[in-house]
Amino acid sequence: MTKQHGKMRLVFGTAVALVICLVVTPEIVFASAGQVQAKLTNAANVVKGILTALVVLVGICAALFIIIKRMPSADDPHEKNEVFKSVGRVCALVGLAAAVIWLLPWVYSLFT
Incomplete structure (x- = not known):
């Protein structure tokens, strides 16, 4: 050959x-256009879920770090107030980041 x-x-x-x-x-x-659109939407939702889980995981780690770092002086009322403020800020930032992850694509879809 x-x-x-x-x-x-x-x-x-x-x-x-x-x-x-x-x-x-x-x-x-x-594949039809509807099938392609459904698969893209599903993939985008999976990516948004993974990003949200990552943000929540980082927030939990940050809050635990703050709590563990301030644990030795937990009897001091001023220190306890600082811990609650710091953990509250972390929770607010996690909520804001999760809202941006889910609301930004929605706002973008309003203009397209």
Whole structure:
């Protein structure tokens, strides 16, 4: 077998595989616009969920760091007030970050 025959077999085999793929699974290859839009929306929601989980995890770690750092002086009322303020700020920032993650795409979709 020559080098030319090997190349022709490869090209022919690839073409046959492509035709079989298109004939056997047309619903996957030729998806409608609604199916594509649904898959993109689902993917965007998954990404938003992962980002929200990441923000919440970072917020929990920050709040625990603040609490553990200030634990030795927990009897002091001034120190306890500072802990509550700091943890409150962390909670507010986590809420703000989660709201931005979910509301920014919604606001963008209003203008498109």
